[in-house]
Amino acid sequence: MELKEFIRFLNRLEQNDIFYKLDKIRNDAVLVEIAVSGQRWEVEFMEDGTVEIEKFISDGDFYDVKEIEILIKEFSD
Structure with a gap:
């Protein structure tokens, strides 16, 4: 994908009031993190020039504050 197309993509997100932020976690890529209702x-x-898309979709469940301890315990090194 060319830079012009990348900028056009960002402009489309902005025109449609879709929240995004830019980041860089790989040496050879720019990451656009997009947040919409129920998905990231x-x-x-x-x-x-390739584009990779990964979707994280909510299961619709909500948890109380006790879930913080579960997450930390499950995902700590």
Whole structure:
């Protein structure tokens, strides 16, 4: 994907009031993190022109404050 297309993509997000932020976690890519109701997307624009999209979709469940301890216990090293 060319830079012009990348900028057009960001402009489309803005025009549609879709929240995003830019990040960089790989040496050869720019990450666009997108948040919409019930979903979060990671769209990576790679140096070679490829685009990878990963979607994280909510199961619709909500948890109370006790879930914090469960998450920390489960995902700590």
